[in-house]
Amino acid sequence: MIQPEHQTTLTEKLGQSGLRATRQRELIYGLLLEQRDHPTADEVYARAKQEMPSISLATVYNCLETLVGCHLVKQVNFERQPTRFCPNLHEHAHFHDEKTGRVYDIDLDDRTLAKLRTVLPEGFEPRAVEINFRGVAAPAKKRATRSATAAR
Amino acid sequence: MIQPEHQTTLTEKLGQSGLRATRQRELIYGLLLEQRDHPTADEVYARAKQEMPSISLATVYNCLETLVGCHLVKQVNFERQPTRFCPNLHEHAHFHDEKTGRVYDIDLDDRTLAKLRTVLPEGFEPRAVEINFRGVAAPAKKRATRSATAAR
DNA sequence: TCGATATTTGGATTCATTCCAAAAACCCAC
DNA sequence: GTGGGTTTTTGGAATGAATCCAAATATCGA
Known part of the structure; x- marks a missing residue:
């Protein structure tokens, strides 16, 4: 196991x-x-x-x-839906497919994260960011599994 | 009114x-x-x-x-807390102060949003993004109100 | 003003999650 | 190994945000 x-x-x-x-x-x-x-x-x-x-x-x-x-x-957490759990500890975003309900992990590189941090005015000390996309996913058959991992 | x-x-x-x-x-x-x-x-x-x-x-x-x-x-929505409502229609992120519970609006410029979109693999069509920071905010007295708007 | 339609209302209901207190499992010292 | 103090597990009850419901009201155009 x-x-x-x-x-x-x-x-x-x-x-x-x-x-x-x-x-x-x-x-x-x-x-x-x-x-x-x-x-x-x-x-x-x-x-x-x-x-x-x-x-x-x-x-x-x-x-x-x-x-x-x-x-x-x-x-x-998506909207008001029941909490979901994942063992992926890398900093990553989520993509929630409105059609299928599937959730995809989206890798986040450090550069993007650093960039994002710059939107915060002085004095704001983030301990965590949560990034959730919502939309429709039609991942290219082979590609998608590499960068984004399918999920229900 | x-x-x-x-x-x-x-x-x-x-x-x-x-x-x-x-x-x-x-x-x-x-x-x-x-x-x-x-x-x-x-x-x-x-x-x-x-x-x-x-x-x-x-x-x-x-x-x-x-x-x-x-x-x-x-x-x-933050974690499992009751839903909150805001009439700010600009694309913006939120900063949730863990200490005070206050919520701040964080402006997002188009460049940053465009940049962020690039993390998505081909085939992912987002209809919306949700960005929530969580941490501690000590907004500089004068500044903060300009770029981030205080809230409970 | 009338009638068809949309909205409001209070109460009951749902459902994810948390709480509780008793039973069970665990672990360390002897 | 055994006993006892601590952690965990467990089932059921409780919570609380949100939704559902059907009856009463309000709204709008003719």
Whole structure:
């Protein structure tokens, strides 16, 4: 399931915050790494139950919150929709396809980020930026998968 | 209350969609123009009741939705917080101050927007971008009000 | 003024998320 | 290994923003 190197990362990061690497946390982190389609908590729950039928929704929420808290996972919000989760830690934007509902990761290079930062007047210290595109995506078959990763 | 030119704009824009300029819609649009602090629906409701005690929360939601629908008002979402509304129609980003909860409008020039668009691979057609900074703002007293407009 | 249509209203409902307190799992010292 | 203090998990209840609903009102053009 979860690959040894990720396993280590998980245990380390959790440990740094005095938290334990439980079976549930491993499972959920593993699921996110395995299928990087920006699932909602409910979707993660559904997937988790297949592996661990006894897991509860509350636990899924708890685990996701924990993973976000120790920077192993990021959360994405579109309008008023349920929060989605992704294990992509690179600075990246999201593209939300209005037609299909799919979410694509869009890589952001440092130059662009630096540029963007310049719109802020003096005194504004950003700790994070969130960039969400909304529109229609018709990614060129081969290309798209390289720079943008499909997701539901 | 609402200034004649805005009044006209409102009636026009509504009319274009076959909608009526009701007292409630005028009131709410006026309130948003008057106090540009990105209020939530609840806050708008509270303000509206002072002018029109009989107005209902459902109506406030309806009106806000209508105004957004005919592009007189934009909505902003931060994480899981209640939606906020602003009558600033320029393309602009938002800066959310984690300390105070205030929201600042950040002007975006066309060059920056064009630049940002270039991060999208072929085939991605954005209809809108949403840019939210999160951090701490200590706007220089005089400057800030020019380029960024304070809000709660 | 009338009638067709759009809007408002209060209350009930939805649904994602959070809270809670009890049960279970974990881990370290002995 | 065992016990005890701490963390986690769990199911169900609670929250809260937003939406839905059907009846009452308001609006607009003829």
